[in-house]
Amino acid sequence: MTESTEIRTAALPPVALIPLSQHIGAPAKCLVQPGDRVREEELIGEAAGFVSANIHSSVPGTVKEIREIFLPNGMKTQAVAIELSGEFSRLGKESVKEDWKSLDLDSIRNRIREMGIVGMGGATFPTHVKLSLPEGKSCEYFIVNAVECEPYLTSDHKLMLTRAGEILEGIEIVRKLLNPEKVIIGIEANKMDAARHLQGMIDRMGVKVEVAPLKVKYPQGAEKSLIKAITGREVPSGKLPLEVGVINANVGTCFAIYEAVVYKKPLVERLVTVSGGAIKNPGVFQVRIGTTIRELIEECGGFTEEPEKIISGGPMMGFAFFDLDTPVMKGTSGIVALTKRDVKRSRMTACLSCGKCIAACPMGLNPTKLYKFLDFEMVGDAAGERLMDCVECGSCAYVCPAHLPLVQMFRVGKGEMRKNAQK
Amino acid sequence: MSTSFIMGHVSLALVPASLWGVYVFGWRALLVLLVSIAASVLTEGILCRITSQENTVTDGSALLTGLLIGMNMPPAVPLFIPVVASFFAIFVVKWTFGGLGANWMNPALAGRVFVFMSWTGGMTTWTLPGKLGRIGALDTVTGPTPLGSLKTGLMNGIDGITGPLQLLAGEGVPVTYRDLFMGNIPGCIGEVSALLLLAGALYMLVRKIITWHIPLSYALSFALLVWVFGGNRYGLGLFHGDVLFHLLSGGFMLGALFMATDMATSPITNRGKLIYGVGCGFMTFLIRFFGSFPEGVSLAIIFMNIFVPLIDRLIKPTTFGVAKAGRKAKEEAR
Numbered sequence: 078m079t080e081s082t083e084i085r086t087a088a089l090p091p092v093a094l095i096p097l098s099q100h101i102g103a104p105a106k107c108l109v110q111p112g113d114r115v116r117e118e119e120l121i122g123e124a125a126g127f128v129s130a131n132i133h134s135s136v137p138g139t140v141k142e143i144r145e146i147f148l149p150n151g152m153k154t155q156a157v158a159i160e161l162s163g164e165f166s167r168l169g170k171e172s173v174k175e176d177w178k179s180l181d182l183d184s185i186r187n188r189i190r191e192m193g194i195v196g197m198g199g200a201t202f203p204t205h206v207k208l209s210l211p212e213g214k215s216c217e218y219f220i221v222n223a224v225e226c227e228p229y230l231t232s233d234h235k236l237m238l239t240r241a242g243e244i245l246e247g248i249e250i251v252r253k254l255l256n257p258e259k260v261i262i263g264i265e266a267n268k269m270d271a272a273r274h275l276q277g278m279i280d281r282m283g284v285k286v287e288v289a290p291l292k293v294k295y296p297q298g299a300e301k302s303l304i305k306a307i308t309g310r311e312v313p314s315g316k317l318p319l320e321v322g323v324i325n326a327n328v329g330t331c332f333a334i335y336e337a338v339v340y341k342k343p344l345v346e347r348l349v350t351v352s353g354g355a356i357k358n359p360g361v362f363q364v365r366i367g368t369t370i371r372e373l374i375e376e377c378g379g380f381t382e383e384p385e386k387i388i389s390g391g392p393m394m395g396f397a398f399f400d401l402d403t404p405v406m407k408g409t410s411g412i413v414a415l416t417k418r419d420v421k422r423s424r425m426t427a428c429l430s431c432g433k434c435i436a437a438c439p440m441g442l443n444p445t446k447l448y449k450f451l452d453f454e455m456v457g458d459a460a461g462e463r464l465m466d467c468v469e470c471g472s473c474a475y476v477c478p479a480h481l482p483l484v485q486m487f488r489v490g491k492g493e494m495r496k497n498a499q500k
Numbered sequence: 501m502s503t504s505f506i507m508g509h510v511s512l513a514l515v516p517a518s519l520w521g522v523y524v525f526g527w528r529a530l531l532v533l534l535v536s537i538a539a540s541v542l543t544e545g546i547l548c549r550i551t552s553q554e555n556t557v558t559d560g561s562a563l564l565t566g567l568l569i570g571m572n573m574p575p576a577v578p579l580f581i582p583v584v585a586s587f588f589a590i591f592v593v594k595w596t597f598g599g600l601g602a603n604w605m606n607p608a609l610a611g612r613v614f615v616f617m618s619w620t621g622g623m624t625t626w627t628l629p630g631k632l633g634r635i636g637a638l639d640t641v642t643g644p645t646p647l648g649s650l651k652t653g654l655m656n657g658i659d660g661i662t663g664p665l666q667l668l669a670g671e672g673v674p675v676t677y678r679d680l681f682m683g684n685i686p687g688c689i690g691e692v693s694a695l696l697l698l699a700g701a702l703y704m705l706v707r708k709i710i711t712w713h714i715p716l717s718y719a720l721s722f723a724l725l726v727w728v729f730g731g732n733r734y735g736l737g738l739f740h741g742d743v744l745f746h747l748l749s750g751g752f753m754l755g756a757l758f759m760a761t762d763m764a765t766s767p768i769t770n771r772g773k774l775i776y777g778v779g780c781g782f783m784t785f786l787i788r789f790f791g792s793f794p795e796g797v798s799l800a801i802i803f804m805n806i807f808v809p810l811i812d813r814l815i816k817p818t819t820f821g822v823a824k825a826g827r828k829a830k831e832e833a834r
Contacts, residue, residue: 424503441818442817443768479601
């Protein structure tokens, strides 16, 4: 729906609502108080620990309040509301470009950390952590995830078509940090225009990057599936990709790394696809973090009809918004508003043991068995059937003729297991 | 895809073979089919009402069970028999074990076997197929099925006989492969036309309702055993069995294509399905060749139903990132 449109710049939010936890790991420590003046890109939340990320103000203005908000994934977090006023220090001005090649490894890594870069594909894992190789480990492959296999989402596609050079330079920065033997961009074969564009840019820049077109097959972009498709290696159950010599990052993350290192620009804006049958004029927007989804949807001309469900991220793996005043965050790749027809579900029946979920599962799990265990609150047995290996891609629920809420059940079960592990 | 889609399309795939049964055996056959379906659906509906549960009639499963029971009845069966079979299938086999998807035995087959054991006479009176212009004639003539004649013929002695077709000719009930394939033989209403059952199964394969694993492994294992040992009873030694006759006669097609493939009572993984299919083929061979019944498909499938939970426990899907110990060792050696 948004494939052939141009990237639009979203209006600045009159009040930016910036959560202090937009990443995996510890929430950032708040550095401001109501009444404080902040500049554009000023640090307002400081990373609390190694696995955490800095948070910056996306607009200049005055801190109005700090309040608790709910995020689509059900988490609660503190958020800083900044009322827009005053002058922008970067927006609309020429930025100074720095020659990153003269920087040493620690300065580069530090800058990525300072600028609050996290994984932009949706997982929002702090990037400086990912790019710090543990002692004795080496990275054989650096894989750039440009698969974007979720239906409706086209942000990464657009980014590759318009910012190929920047993405590749971001990749070169990562190459300097990790020194991998091979760098491969994995892209689904339905985005060949972007693949050709990247290849052209690779040739022009003379960098050693391969573009690997992959079969269009959900969930090709799931980390472990992608690594298998490109290297033929299976990441062992419960282990990280580095176990098989791979580190991967989303294309959007590579672009953010470029901006952070070359322009010292913190992560204060991102591309967001606003799409779905209930959106009047769908599009891809460059959005300041903290803009509410209500404002974004208004910018699309509002709804064509009352949406049945609005989803943060893609329709397969995303979470439903329960509040239109939820802000866009670092990991918000898309907003998909679905109509009643889109989400029409047939009646749920008992499991028929048809086995379609098993055939669909990219991780080779037995979803129906997991479901039955969790239905009887046998979390331990579900763990024995490798519940934690579930990537929550939703393929099983999609094919299930009985329309069982499989993924929802697995999320609850995984939550239980994490809780039990903490005890 | 939904549950009612699956049930509806399996029923649809059975319609041509059922209509053929009505065509060759007369209107009486249609009555048997309708009574079976009505009894199944009614039992399901009443049970929902009594237990004040959500109405599950609309998921189509009871209708399919009823249709399958009707197709497994002889055309001249007394009408109370399919009613009892339907009630037994829906109430005892399906509901007491937890309803849709929770039954461990195929309800339609269990219903059939139950009434077969209880009223063997009524369940073994076979209508001869009508000459094609004589639909619904009142002067119904009865006679044995090819497999039934085979069993009695074998007991009468086999001097100079080299195979089932010759034996049947000697018994005075000659059939050809063409009769068997088209369905021009006495038998249950829905089992006689191999051609239309195959067409229905092809439809289900195309619709991705079933996979090839069970029918193919069932057919191949059964065919292999018949080919290797089937000629023995005629004194021909190994590798002289009449495979085609056994694949086309009795309830094999209906059983292998539509009953053994029942989702709830067959293994969930493809590898499990292969094991289950081979087991069905082996049991069908044993019962047909060494049992006292002429027909072995129903009992073979029910017997293998028992092993499904065990198969599902042993055969697991290959989990991503869990390398088998052997494979890992091999990789390390490299």
